[in-house]
Amino acid sequence: GRNLVIAVDGPAASGKGTLARRLAAHYGLPYLDTGLLYRMVARAMLDAGQRLEDAQAAEATAAGFDETGFDEAVLRGREIGEAASVVAAIPGVRRALIDRQRQFAAAPGGAVLDGRDIGTVICPQATVKLFVTATPEVRAARRHKELAGRGDTASFEGILADIRRRDARDSGRGDAPLKAAEDAILLDTSALGVDEAFAAALSIVEKRR
Ligand code: C5P
DSSP: OOOOEEEOOSSSSSSSHHHHHHHHHHHOOEEEHHHHHHHHHHHHHTTTTTTTTTTHHHHHHHHHHHHOSOOOHHHHSSSHHHHHHHHHHHHHHHHHHHHHHHHHTSSEEEEEESSSSIIIIIOTOEEEEEEEEEOHHHHHHHHHHHHHHHTTTOOOOHHHHHHHHHHHHHHSSSSSOOOOOOTTTEEETTOOOHHHHHHHHHHHHHHHO
């Protein structure tokens, strides 16, 4: 059959990563967590002692960094998520990361990508676009549980505040803000368990592929 490109967008801790990974496994497609690219840029800048707001340095970093050698646990930490959303608001950073993402999406057979702007900017021709949401409280509770499992003692209130701040920054930026593409299917996972959310996503994809 034709290529199957699945775009999965949504706010922080919406469950989009879990869904995207499972869809990729189900269809035997490669999976790209595009948030990691922004996290790598932020991490590389912090390592180099650069200010995250330095647009020129951020753009140069995004244009030339090597994706290997990062500690995944550090990349997925709270501080780097926050830092990533700062560099992700810089248009030159976004521009520098477009080709890597589109090349990945062009894999033979297709691919699954998750992020904030996959359906709107990176893969506007995706076969299926999912926009995964959940209330801030549900997302904070999930993140709280996940962090606690890794020994992080961050409070629920602190995590909820982080999530609200990140939502506001990601939705409010001028370039490629977080929003559902017009042809995206909304999937609210607030009341769904992981398996239920996956079953719902799968039936959406099956109807459209
Ligand atoms: O998805 P994740 O939480 O790892 O993303 C970290 C940050 O990277 C987001 O808050 C967002 O600012 C940015 N990002 C983005 N576009 C994407 C993926 C992530 O702007 N496609």
